[in-house]
Amino acid sequence: MTARFAAIRVLALLSVLLGVNYVAWRWLASVNWEAWWIAVPLVLAETYSVVDTILFCLTMWRARERPAPVSEPQGTVDVLITTYNEPLELVLTTARAAKRIAYPHETWILDDGNRDELRAAAEREGVGYLNRSDDWTGKPRHAKAGNLNNALFQTEGEFLLILDADQVPDPLILHRTLGYFADDERVALVQTPQWFSNVDEADPLGSQAPLFYGPIQQGKDGWNAAFFCGSNAVLRRDALMQLGIIGYVRSVADGAQRALRASESLLARETRRADGPLRDELAALRRTVAEARAEIAAGGPVADVTYRVKTAVDDAGVRLVTGDLAAIRADLAELGELPVSRDAELDGVVVDDAALDALAARDLSPLGAVEAVSALLAALRVDRPDEAQPVQPLATISVTEDMATAMQLHALGWRSVYHHEILARGLAPEDLRTMLTQRLRWAQGTLQVMLRDNPLVKRGLSAGQRLMYFATMWSYLSGFTAVVYIAAPVVYLVFGVLPVTAWSVDFFARFLLAFLVNQALFLVVAKGMRTWRGQQYSLALFPVWIRACWTAFANVVLKRPLGFAVTRKDGRDPDGVPWRAIWPQLTAIAALVVALAIGAIRVAVGTGDGTGTLVNTAWVVYDLVVLSVIVQAALYRGPQQKEKDEPVHHDA
Numbered sequence: 267m268t269a270r271f272a273a274i275r276v277l278a279l280l281s282v283l284l285g286v287n288y289v290a291w292r293w294l295a296s297v298n299w300e301a302w303w304i305a306v307p308l309v310l311a312e313t314y315s316v317v318d319t320i321l322f323c324l325t326m327w328r329a330r331e332r333p334a335p336v337s338e339p340q341g342t343v344d345v346l347i348t349t350y351n352e353p354l355e356l357v358l359t360t361a362r363a364a365k366r367i368a369y370p371h372e373t374w375i376l377d378d379g380n381r382d383e384l385r386a387a388a389e390r391e392g393v394g395y396l397n398r399s400d401d402w403t404g405k406p407r408h409a410k411a412g413n414l415n416n417a418l419f420q421t422e423g424e425f426l427l428i429l430d431a432d433q434v435p436d437p438l439i440l441h442r443t444l445g446y447f448a449d450d451e452r453v454a455l456v457q458t459p460q461w462f463s464n465v466d467e468a469d470p471l472g473s474q475a476p477l478f479y480g481p482i483q484q485g486k487d488g489w490n491a492a493f494f495c496g497s498n499a500v501l502r503r504d505a506l507m508q509l510g511i512i513g514y515v516r517s518v519a520d521g522a523q524r525a526l527r528a529s530e531s532l533l534a535r536e537t538r539r540a541d542g543p544l545r546d547e548l549a550a551l552r553r554t555v556a557e558a559r560a561e562i563a564a565g566g567p568v569a570d571v572t573y574r575v576k577t578a579v580d581d582a583g584v585r586l587v588t589g590d591l592a593a594i595r596a597d598l599a600e601l602g603e604l605p606v607s608r609d610a611e612l613d614g615v616v617v618d619d620a621a622l623d624a625l626a627a628r629d630l631s632p633l634g635a636v637e638a639v640s641a642l643l644a645a646l647r648v649d650r651p652d653e654a655q656p657v658q659p660l661a662t663i664s665v666t667e668d669m670a671t672a673m674q675l676h677a678l679g680w681r682s683v684y685h686h687e688i689l690a691r692g693l694a695p696e697d698l699r700t701m702l703t704q705r706l707r708w709a710q711g712t713l714q715v716m717l718r719d720n721p722l723v724k725r726g727l728s729a730g731q732r733l734m735y736f737a738t739m740w741s742y743l744s745g746f747t748a749v750v751y752i753a754a755p756v757v758y759l760v761f762g763v764l765p766v767t768a769w770s771v772d773f774f775a776r777f778l779l780a781f782l783v784n785q786a787l788f789l790v791v792a793k794g795m796r797t798w799r800g801q802q803y804s805l806a807l808f809p810v811w812i813r814a815c816w817t818a819f820a821n822v823v824l825k826r827p828l829g830f831a832v833t834r835k836d837g838r839d840p841d842g843v844p845w846r847a848i849w850p851q852l853t854a855i856a857a858l859v860v861a862l863a864i865g866a867i868r869v870a871v872g873t874g875d876g877t878g879t880l881v882n883t884a885w886v887v888y889d890l891v892v893l894s895v896i897v898q899a900a901l902y903r904g905p906q907q908k909e910k911d912e913p914v915h916h917d918a
Contacts, residue, residue: 328488335445344423411667454505473694510659666711677726709814745811759865
């Protein structure tokens with residue numbers, strides 16, 4: 267262990283101990299319960315921050331600086347360049363660079379925009395061109411994940427280098443990464459950093475993420491939880507195909523279980539109502555359905571099991587024919603209107619749960635119940651007609667398919683590698699509006715994964731992997747704490763309401779020590795890298811994080827659609843400064859400035875406490891410095907053309 271990593275562990279341990287000590291004291295001894303409406307939100311926000319610190323410390327505890335792979339590169343490779351509506355010359359620049367990759371490979375442009383001019387250009391450049399097959403017409407497209415899934419069944423390479431349309435690869439990218447797969451046959455993914463060549467030294471949009479593409483990914487790598495970031499990564503085809511097949515089997519099995527569960531409810535109801543031979547017939551059929559559910563849960567073949575149940579249902583139907591034909595026809599007419607929905611974000615058919623519940627409660631005739639069971643089973647299809655292709659290797663549960671796919675791979679026992687060397691250079695957003703759209707999509711996708719496939723309860727993940735994935739998801743909840751951290755000093759300076767019992771020596775000793783040690787940890791971890799922009803944007807983008815939480819919840823729980831916006835790669839926003847897009851931040855800045863003035867006036871007239879005003883003035887100034895980045899970003903007009911054209915050199 268190097269001296270630096272020893273220092274990181276010491277500071278991490280101190281950060282956790284001091285943070286827990288501070289927040290425990292806050293809860294037990296310093297909450298001003300008379301002003302609970304601001305005191306409780308503040309201590310909750312501080313608790314959130316301490317949990318965030320603990321997760322960061324756990325990440326850094328096993329940070330790993332990997333040596334180069336031992337084995338020589340081997341295996342066949344397809345380089346897949348994903349595009350939708352990016353400028354043709356940008357895509358072709360990446361394609362030409364991909365052709366120049368030194369290791370033998372095939373280069374493919376995956377055009378989700380289906381542009382004839384791009385097809386013709388690809389042919390002139392001598393690279394492959396793929397677009398969606400006709401099978402995708404009228405079916406969920408699953409954005410980038412669907413584009414890649416479509417290409418997986420039209421290419422053959424053992425490994426896949428995935429590049430966004432703007433990510434120009436280094437000629438040695440495959441030589442530097444393929445060896446990891448030969449070193450360990452369980453490696454499914456090698457991720458390299460994303461780096462942007464059109465970013466000013468000041469980086470006012472916070473596009474470079476040196477803390478994430480460095481210490482954080484290295485920390486996750488130590489827990490075997492470094493994840494796929496959508497581009498500049500090499501993946502093993504076999505791992506993806508295994509993931510797709512298992513997902514297909516689970517989807518079909520889940521659909522069968524849902525149908526059988528609804529069938530069992532229907533039969534249970536009719537069994538209670540019936541008597542004599544009819545009751546015995548329905549009870550026997552219910553037992554058959556229950557046994558089928560258990561067999562599928564144990565891994566039995568879905569098609570064979572459901573066929574056997576359907577045969578039993580058909581035989582029972584023949585035996586249960588009664589003369590009440592009018593009632594039966596009425597029941598069956600209503601069954602024909604049973605709503606079945608399809609969710610573009612989910613795999614497979616989504617049967618309306620409310621409709622199934624209502625069906626189970628219907629006052630059906632005995633034969634109507636049996637026919638309902640038969641209809642549910644007949645609707646099951648192992649070919650998944652609701653999807654363009656039954657097998658979808660890359661996860662489609664989120665607009666950020668990368669993290670979801672990596673988590674699925676880790677849950678199946680595959681390993682990942684983070685290779686800390688810049689081997690591709692791309693284009694970052696050059697205006698605030700595009701950056702906000704990009705960050706919103708990242709946050710939405712991450713929160714979709716948390717709501718649909720929470721890593722804390724996901725089977726197959728180790729405890730460390732659970733925490734590493736959850737740490738990334740947890741970070742996007744910070745928008746709510748940011749509101750509290752902005753509001754608390756305003757409330758004190760304007761109204762004199764104190765969220766703590768007193769600005770005591772106990773408070774300052776605990777808070778300042780925890781804060782200073784935490785900042786020291788960041789300095790050692792950063793190792794000279796500029797991480798201040800990242801800290802600013804974690805607070806300054808609070809409206810984006812809050813909106814992401816709401817829209818992801820509305821999509822997953824309330825089934826509202828969630829659009830997919832492609833990040834602009836064609837320069838600056840032509841609509842000018844997007845002041846309306848950042849009105850919450852501007853409002854917060856105005857409130858903080860007004861609070862400073864009011865606080866000064868209250869001290870001058872003798873109605874304000876000097877110590878409290880000083881503390882909260884410093885707090886407000888810190889908030890203003892942090893929020894100022896959003897104004898800088900709004901006024902930013904992109905790097906100078908000379909700077910954009912110059913090559914960027916960076917030592918990994």
